[in-house]
Amino acid sequence: xxxxxxxxxxxxxxxxxxxxxxxxxxxxxxxxxxxxxxxxxxxxxxxxxxxxxxxxxxxxxxxxxxxxxxxxxxxxxxxxxxxxxxxxxxxxxxxxxxxxxxxxxxxxxxxxxxxxxxxxxxxxxxxxxxxxxxxxxxxxxxxxxx
Amino acid sequence: xxxxxxxxxxxxxxxxxxxxxxxxxxxxxxxxxxxxxxxxxxxxxxxxxxxxxxxxxxxxxxxxxxxxxxxxxxxxxxxxxxxxxxxxxxxxxxxxxxxxxxxxxxxxxxxxxxxxxxxxxxxxxxxxxxxxxxxxxxxxxxxxxx
DNA sequence: GACATATAGTTGTTTATGCAACTAAACAAA
DNA sequence: TTTGTTTAGTTGCATAAACAACTATATGTC
Numbered sequence: 001x002x003x004x005x006x007x008x009x010x011x012x013x014x015x016x017x018x019x020x021x022x023x024x025x026x027x028x029x030x031x032x033x034x035x036x037x038x039x040x041x042x043x044x045x046x047x048x049x050x051x052x053x054x055x056x057x058x059x060x061x062x063x064x065x066x067x068x069x070x071x072x073x074x075x076x077x078x079x080x081x082x083x084x085x086x087x088x089x090x091x092x093x094x095x096x097x098x099x100x101x102x103x104x105x106x107x108x109x110x111x112x113x114x115x116x117x118x119x120x121x122x123x124x125x126x127x128x129x130x131x132x133x134x135x136x137x138x139x140x141x142x143x144x145x146x
Numbered sequence: 147x148x149x150x151x152x153x154x155x156x157x158x159x160x161x162x163x164x165x166x167x168x169x170x171x172x173x174x175x176x177x178x179x180x181x182x183x184x185x186x187x188x189x190x191x192x193x194x195x196x197x198x199x200x201x202x203x204x205x206x207x208x209x210x211x212x213x214x215x216x217x218x219x220x221x222x223x224x225x226x227x228x229x230x231x232x233x234x235x236x237x238x239x240x241x242x243x244x245x246x247x248x249x250x251x252x253x254x255x256x257x258x259x260x261x262x263x264x265x266x267x268x269x270x271x272x273x274x275x276x277x278x279x280x281x282x283x284x285x286x287x288x289x290x291x292x
Numbered sequence: 293g294a295c296a297t298a299t300a301g302t303t304g305t306t307t308a309t310g311c312a313a314c315t316a317a318a319c320a321a322a
Numbered sequence: 323t324t325t326g327t328t329t330a331g332t333t334g335c336a337t338a339a340a341c342a343a344c345t346a347t348a349t350g351t352c
Contacts, residue, residue, distance in 0.1 A: 012193055012261065013190075014284050016173075016187070016189060021309095024161055027161070029310095041162070041337080057301065065168075068302085069339080069340080070338070073302095093300095093348085095299095119161075123286075137272055138160050171339095202331095215311085215333080216308070216309060218331065219308070240331070241329095
């Protein structure tokens with residue numbers, strides 16, 4: 001702790017500033033330039049549905065680190081622009097299963113390509129080892145605060 | 147790039163999810179528990195004013211990685227709760243110099259103590275070296291995307 | 293079965309963000 | 323001085339977040 005002290009000051013700007021979300025904003029910008037009219041928040045939901053269609057809203061909360069109201073509204077908006085649909089679960093009538101529409105499924109290929117390109121652009125000059133450590137730190141922080 | 151590919155998938159959740167802002171949210175929670183009724187975004191502005199009072203809004207934009215409308219509104223809110231005041235610059239009448247009120251200055255000691263405690267809590271088990279690398283990665287990403 | 297409790301999701305309110313369009317002052321060139 | 327450009331800041335609009343309060347269904351216990 002005492003050892004960390006002198007380094008912490010510089011961290012505050014990153015934590016409270018917008019630097020940590022720079023990639024997300026660039027991703028959204030690149031989507032727009034390619035006529036993909038969704039927000040990164042919406043994309044983060046679609047991303048998990050592409051891996052596993054028909055997740056419940058609660059599962060989407062856990063996957064995206066968001067709370068329930070946030071997911072409710074993201075799904076609202078995704079439903080409004082017809083990329084997903086809420087299907088009532090037959091096993092548990094409290095649950096909505098969120099399923100992709102054909103339009104929602106169609107977005108995967110192009111948007112993943114843009115995402116990969118954006119990530120390459122963002123991580124230029126960053127080594128694999130550094131990425132691993134940065135990920136570990138984020139994970140540990142998240143675990144510490146859970 | 148090709149080398150990074152397999153690791154990138156796991157990154158998307160962090161980038162688009164809320165894990166990267168977990169410390170900020172915990173900080174805000176800890177403020178509230180100590181009856182400090184400000185948001186972390188407001189705190190991020192105050193933090194820079196404590197180091198240098200009388201910054202212009204543009205300087206606050208650069209320091210906090212925020213755009214001008216964001217700072218306009220953060221200063222609006224900080225002025226409304228009487229923690230800062232806008233002073234018109236005499237040298238350049240386009241500029242507002244943002245100065246702390248006595249109430250604003252008073253918040254520094256207690257909130258910095260809470261921030262330091264929160265950071266210690268968040269970074270438990272993370273070594274200095276790891277913190278350094280995580281900071282470097284964030285900095286490089288930010289530079290890459292500037 | 294009846295009651296308490298946990299889980300899934302929604303709604304209301306306040307604050308912040310991203311983007312584009314705007315005003316006003318400063319500066320530069322002719 | 324006039325005209326054009328840059329810089330500082332504001333406003334409008336849509337989306338998202340945090341938090342608390344809410345409804346409805348499921349589950350566990352007696």
